[in-house]
């Protein structure tokens with residue numbers, strides 16, 4: 478299986494190349510040349526998440542790694558989860574909560590980033606090279622990237638975080654890691670400032686040693702998507718006897734939704750994918766009004782979904798709406814966000830077979846958390862609650878809905894203090910964060926100062 482860019486000018490790449498490269502040379506996103514098929518009877522017969530992942534991951538890695546190499550990575554990559562099968566499932570009548578937050582950073586991002594880090598390290602070992610991971614984070618990506626990479630000596634991680642709307646727990650998850658190859662950089666600026674600095678660094682690359690890789694950990698990296706595809710098949714394995722699968726997914730950069738769509742293209746029977754957003758509603762405006770245009774970011778109580786554009790969305794436009802026509806895709810995205818995207822209405826209607834969307838404000842998110850707590854004693858995290866609203870609404874029409882639970886509520890303690898809800902069971906990884914010292918390197922949003930620091934520590 479080889480890979481190519483959604484914009485058509487970077488193709489015939491093997492798995493290791495797109496893993497290490499991240500974004501395609503033409504600014505597009507990498508896609509597999511075709512959708513591999515998965516045997517559903519085989520998936521049904523498996524008895525653990527890892528066994529299911531072994532059916533999925535090798536389908537994408539064969540151009541660079543032997544089957545046995547991939548299997549041995551799959552068997553050892555996911556670590557420090559606090560659930561025997563990595564994922565928990567909480568079943569209400571016709572809504573099931575897929576708990577993806579049992580990893581070491583208490584958000585679903587551990588699934589994709591631990592897999593990516595293990596393959597990064599494998600490539601670095603075989604080429605005897607080192608790498609710098611450079612990323613910007615507004616929430617959970619940074620801590621998952623740091624945690625996933627910290628045990629690999631060949632990788633140094635520099636993660637920029639804004640002085641913004643991230644929770645104190647999220648910040649402490651990054652600032653309290655004691656490892657000589659991890660640096661949390663607090664930038665006096667917004668998340669967009671951090672992202673601009675990262676983008677500039679990827680263009681200039683003037684701080685790297687000879688032969689050193691610069692690695693991107695943002696959600697456009699295809700290997701993160703592979704890790705996420707696995708748990709949609711796991712949901713099928715566990716819940717298929719309940720009838721048609723419907724997923725409600727809390728969404729920011731559309732990575733998780735695109736993984737769901739990918740699973741569908743690989744043979745997973747799905748009736749509906751409900752795309753759930755907070756007040757940052759670019760995706761909801763697209764799915765309900767055919768308007769994909771960038772607006773300012775609003776701060777919400779579900780900060781990991783506070784985005785102005787959804788970076789993985791280009792993949793859906795390319796695959797579903799444009800039938801993989803890369804020149805049309807390039808024309809749209811080369812000019813975005815200056816030119817908003819509006820599809821021909823007949824083409825836009827293709828969404829109706831699979832997608833719906835909903836927008837949930839902070840008040841309704843809080844009400845959802847409160848309602849489920851009072852009726853069932855179960856505590857939804859704010860991101861999960863955004864997706865739960867639509868699932869509970871539609872489940873009354875006798876549909877079974879699976880809600881992706883993307884974070885543990887203890888990451889967002891303020892929300893629960895205001896609701897007078899006490900979180901009793903803290904994940905081990907979050908339990909002593911407030912006793913540890915913070916190591917933060919603070920900078921103005923000034924490229925030269927930051928790069929100087931990276932060079933000195935490289």
Ligand SMILES: *Cc1c(COP(=O)(O)O)cnc(C)c1O
Nearest residue numbers: 617729730731732733781883884
């Ligand atoms: C990253 C994140 C999301 C959004 O996921 P995308 O793949 O970017 O859509 C939702 N919830 C939580 C808790 C997250 O960390």
